[in-house]
Amino acid sequence: MAERVLITGATGFLGRFVTQRFIADGAQVTVVARRESPELRDLPVRIVQADLREYEKLREACQDQDVIQHVGGISGIWGKWRDFYDVNTLSTRALLEGARSYGVQKFVYTSSPSVTFDGRDQCGVDESAPYARRWLCHYPHSKMLAEKAVLEAHGRDGLMTCALRPHLIWGPGDRHLIPRLLARARAGQLRRIGNGKNLIDIVHVENAAQAQWLATQSLQPGSPAGGKAYFISQGQPVNCWDWINQILQLADLPPVRRTISRQLASSIGVVLECIQPLLTSGEPRMTRFLASQLSCSHYFNISAAKRELGYTALVSTDEGMRRLAKELKRG
Numbered sequence: 001m002a003e004r005v006l007i008t009g010a011t012g013f014l015g016r017f018v019t020q021r022f023i024a025d026g027a028q029v030t031v032v033a034r035r036e037s038p039e040l041r042d043l044p045v046r047i048v049q050a051d052l053r054e055y056e057k058l059r060e061a062c063q064d065q066d067v068i069q070h071v072g073g074i075s076g077i078w079g080k081w082r083d084f085y086d087v088n089t090l091s092t093r094a095l096l097e098g099a100r101s102y103g104v105q106k107f108v109y110t111s112s113p114s115v116t117f118d119g120r121d122q123c124g125v126d127e128s129a130p131y132a133r134r135w136l137c138h139y140p141h142s143k144m145l146a147e148k149a150v151l152e153a154h155g156r157d158g159l160m161t162c163a164l165r166p167h168l169i170w171g172p173g174d175r176h177l178i179p180r181l182l183a184r185a186r187a188g189q190l191r192r193i194g195n196g197k198n199l200i201d202i203v204h205v206e207n208a209a210q211a212q213w214l215a216t217q218s219l220q221p222g223s224p225a226g227g228k229a230y231f232i233s234q235g236q237p238v239n240c241w242d243w244i245n246q247i248l249q250l251a252d253l254p255p256v257r258r259t260i261s262r263q264l265a266s267s268i269g270v271v272l273e274c275i276q277p278l279l280t281s282g283e284p285r286m287t288r289f290l291a292s293q294l295s296c297s298h299y300f301n302i303s304a305a306k307r308e309l310g311y312t313a314l315v316s317t318d319e320g321m322r323r324l325a326k327e328l329k330r331g
Contacts, residue, residue, distance in 0.1 A: 009072025062098030154227030194295030
């Protein structure tokens with residue numbers, strides 16, 4: 001019998017690919033979506049219309065499911081703590097309650113490497129890295145609380161859980177990372193922060209979706225994956241600013257040439273974080289978290305994911321960039 005899989009965030013960037021991956025595997029897919037969407041209209045899925053703040057609907061959606069893929073949430077470097085906590089943390093707890101109540105077997109949570117990031121370089125760290133002790137924005141804090149709840153739920157009422165930490169997801173259909181980067185470049189707002197030597201991990205969206213599917217297959221009784229988190233990436237870091245300039249070149253835009261120090265960028269971030277609420281509800285152009293992310297190295301050892309999940313990057317970085325070039329030319 002095909003597995004019955006509940007997927008949150010199915011209209012989001014990663015969620016669309018996760019949904020397609022499980023459909024391709026012959027799963028009976030149910031998705032949670034806030035509203036009807038063109039992305040879902042032609043897919044063989046059952047739709048539960050609910051916001052991630054509608055916790056009772058989330059609990060009930062777990063009925064008659066074998067697997068929960070909790071991909072949905074909100075991300076960003078700016079916003080109210082209550083929004084991040086309600087959507088990222090409390091929705092996860094509600095789904096865990098539903099999973100345990102209705103006898104769901106497997107729960108895979110899409111977390112973030114930023115749960116371990118405290119503003120310093122991370123060079124080849126593995127999953128033994130502790131959670132951060134200070135938070136430069138609300139997003140990673142809310143994700144850490146959710147991830148911790150997922151991992152602690154492993155083994156309770158027969159539920160098997162794990163969490164994945166994909167880093168900088170990119171690829172076709174991205175509506176946030178690359179479009180925002182290009183918009184800032186066109187507006188002349190990009191500045192290289194730091195010495196430009198920082199290395200970062202990235203992951204193509206198809207590889208991230210494959211990792212979500214592999215995690216589900218790996219969650220078996222006695223599996224080492226149970227109750228663990230895994231970093232997910234291409235397996236080879238890139239130079240942050242070389243990669244950004246490569247993307248700009250694909251879009252026929254000039255490279256980033258102007259530079260500011262990390263200390264200055266962080267100081268600007270402090271000021272903007274203080275005055276932004278007085279000016280507008282929009283996002284500051286710079287924050288402490290963004291300054292750190294763009295100037296620090298942060299790449300990870302994915303040996304555990306390779307060994308215990310069978311993960312490998314099916315779409316290479318070079319191939320992913322070729323596909324991105326085609327999309328940018330069409331767009």
